[in-house]
Amino acid sequence: MNDVAIIFKREFRAYFYSPIAYVFSVxxxxxxxxxxxxxxxxxxxxxxxxxxxTLPLVIGLIFIPAISMRLWSEENKLGTIELLLTLPxxxxxxxxxxxxxxxxxxLIALAGTLTIPIILxxxxxxxxxxxxxxxFGAMLLGAFFLAIGIFISGFFSDQIVSLIITSLVCGFLxxxxxxxxxxxxxxxxxxxxxxxxNYIGVTRHFxxxxxxxxxxxxxxxFLSFTSLFLFLNxxxxxxxxx
Amino acid sequence: MIELQxxxxxxxxxxxxxxxxxxxxxxxxxxxxxxxxxxxxxxxxIITTYTAPTSGTATIGGYDVLENPLEVRKLxxxxxxxxxxxxxxxxxxxxxxIGAARHLNGQFKQRYDWVVEACGLQPVLKRKxxxxxxxxxxxxxxxxxxxxxxxxxxxxxxxxxxxxxxxxGIRNLVRELAHDKTIILSTHILPExxxxxxxxLVVNEGRIVADGSFEDLVQQVTDRNSIYIExxxxxxxLQSAVQSISDVEEVIYNDETPKGIVGCHLYxxxxxxxLPQINQIVRERSWDILEFQREKxxxxxxxxxxxxxxxxxxxxxxxxxxxxxxxxxxxx
Numbered sequence: 001m002n003d004v005a006i007i008f009k010r011e012f013r014a015y016f017y018s019p020i021a022y023v024f025s026v027x028x029x030x031x032x033x034x035x036x037x038x039x040x041x042x043x044x045x046x047x048x049x050x051x052x053x054t055l056p057l058v059i060g061l062i063f064i065p066a067i068s069m070r071l072w073s074e075e076n077k078l079g080t081i082e083l084l085l086t087l088p089x090x091x092x093x094x095x096x097x098x099x100x101x102x103x104x105x106x107l108i109a110l111a112g113t114l115t116i117p118i119i120l121x122x123x124x125x126x127x128x129x130x131x132x133x134x135x136f137g138a139m140l141l142g143a144f145f146l147a148i149g150i151f152i153s154g155f156f157s158d159q160i161v162s163l164i165i166t167s168l169v170c171g172f173l174x175x176x177x178x179x180x181x182x183x184x185x186x187x188x189x190x191x192x193x194x195x196x197x198n199y200i201g202v203t204r205h206f207x208x209x210x211x212x213x214x215x216x217x218x219x220x221x222f223l224s225f226t227s228l229f230l231f232l233n234x235x236x237x238x239x240x241x242x
Numbered sequence: 243m244i245e246l247q248x249x250x251x252x253x254x255x256x257x258x259x260x261x262x263x264x265x266x267x268x269x270x271x272x273x274x275x276x277x278x279x280x281x282x283x284x285x286x287x288i289i290t291t292y293t294a295p296t297s298g299t300a301t302i303g304g305y306d307v308l309e310n311p312l313e314v315r316k317l318x319x320x321x322x323x324x325x326x327x328x329x330x331x332x333x334x335x336x337x338x339x340i341g342a343a344r345h346l347n348g349q350f351k352q353r354y355d356w357v358v359e360a361c362g363l364q365p366v367l368k369r370k371x372x373x374x375x376x377x378x379x380x381x382x383x384x385x386x387x388x389x390x391x392x393x394x395x396x397x398x399x400x401x402x403x404x405x406x407x408x409x410x411g412i413r414n415l416v417r418e419l420a421h422d423k424t425i426i427l428s429t430h431i432l433p434e435x436x437x438x439x440x441x442x443l444v445v446n447e448g449r450i451v452a453d454g455s456f457e458d459l460v461q462q463v464t465d466r467n468s469i470y471i472e473x474x475x476x477x478x479x480l481q482s483a484v485q486s487i488s489d490v491e492e493v494i495y496n497d498e499t500p501k502g503i504v505g506c507h508l509y510x511x512x513x514x515x516x517l518p519q520i521n522q523i524v525r526e527r528s529w530d531i532l533e534f535q536r537e538k539x540x541x542x543x544x545x546x547x548x549x550x551x552x553x554x555x556x557x558x559x560x561x562x563x564x565x566x567x568x569x570x571x572x573x574x
Contacts, residue, residue, distance in 0.1 A: 006342045017330035079326030083386065086290045087343045088315040241294040 007097025046124030060170030068149025076157035129212035137209035147229035177203025249298035273435025319387035329372030472505035
């Protein structure tokens with residue numbers, strides 16, 4: 001476990017070596033807050049429902065791919081993967097260390113949006129259930145998307161390619177959970193849209209948690225997929241040896 | 243210490259290593275020599291557990307590279323050919339990271355000080371790796387390979403792209419480390435291995451084509467010695483004299499000598515010694531000797547012969563792909 005901490009430390013610091021992470025964090029916070037503020041002033045409700053309804057798309061399309069793209073692609077590009085994978089460490093621990101570094105970075109950016117609930121508390125009497133649930137869901141969803149991102153990043157040495165593919169995959173997972181997208185897919189292949197909506201899309205699970213309904217099945221959904229992609233990432237890296 | 247048995251490695255359809263077997267004792271310095279793409283790096287990647295052999299076994303210090311990779315990695319310090327480094331990190335940060343990853347804990351300070359001194363990194367410790375010169379990058383990467391005082395040191399082209407002074411520096415460092423470590427270094431710069439390595443493995447097209455000390459190797463490629471003699475006489479006289487010498491295998495006359503002077507290379511088997519016979523002829527005919535010398539084959543010559551003899555199996559053109567001596571300094 002010590003190895004996880006060593007990798008975590010290096011990876012987490014690495015986010016602050018280049019301005020990319022700062023830039024994307026600022027974009028993330030500004031974008032989320034501004035989309036929300038439009039609804040907030042229009043409807044005047046002291047809740048964060050509109051914030052959490054756009055959050056999956058914002059993190060899935062831009063923020064998560066931006067912070068996961070470098071995790072392995074940079075190592076592939078610099079060739080440092082050759083030294084990293086010949087250190088006396090288990091590949092699983094390296095993957096976990098990298099994942100946790102990106103996850104903590106994500107949590108910090110997410111914490112930047114806590115200004116919104118603070119404003120709500122000052123201006124009105126918000127219902128805390130959905131807000132706490134929403135943040136909890138956002139943590140789980142972020143972990144899941146980051147696991148997908150780190151897995152994809154392992155296959156490419158170009159960070160931009162990793163970003164675009166992660167963005168496409170996460171975007172698909174979000175959109176397929178929106179009611180009208182499965183309807184369109186059903187129009188092409190009957191039954192397909194509904195299948196994807198029920199079993200693949202993340203939005204349904206996220207919405208349940210966000211409403212304040214903490215159902216163990218939804219938590220298991222996110223945690224098991226997160227673990228699966230991290231496991232696949234480690235296996236894919238080991239597989240490269242052959 | 244290092245043992246490879248019938249190792250094959252395929253990258254898709256390309257055969258990078260074909261039936262490679264060798265064993266290296268503790269404390270030996272091995273020079274891996276071969277043209278670009280011969281399989282030197284692949285063999286090193288297998289030893290460092292970065293790639294797995296397609297078939298065959300490799301054990302380092304008794305640990306199999308596939309079954310016990312973590313134990314193998316603890317024993318090894320590795321300098322890859324591409325000198326991969328995190329360009330955004332500072333040199334001292336990087337060495338701290340490697341020290342932690344190598345679980346040095348309490349010994350770190352002492353090892354860190356030693357490695358900074360040995361690799362001459364003092365002036366660049368607080369600099370970003372990305373802005374360092376090629377020489378300092380190379381030394382930072384070497385420091386990374388040495389920080390845990392490994393038993394086995396794998397150096398893939400440690401001197402490529404360095405200036406002559408830096409090459410001498412690295413060579414001296416390797417020699418200094420040699421007494422208690424097993425070292426494998428690959429290169430296509432031949433004089434480098436002939437001065438440091440105890441043993442040379444010549445690799446070509448995925449096979450080990452020669453294995454032995456520098457002298458053995460020369461012996462292996464050519465069992466002929468040669469003498470060059472240049473005297474003041476007529477060509478006819480020299481020819482008749484040469485014909486009287488027994489055991490001469492081949493005579494090549496030098497056509498570029500000035501008028502009235504003739505010269506020739508005499509080739510003969512290594513077991514015989516022509517000197518007494520030649521001496522006698524010179525005395526009998528009372529020639530003026532202008533030049534008289536034994537010719538030693540350089541490692542370059544033997545290397546070219548080895549790769550050529552293999553090259554002939556699959557066609558002449560493989561011979562031409564060898565780097566010429568002028569290009570040796572360049573990166574692959």
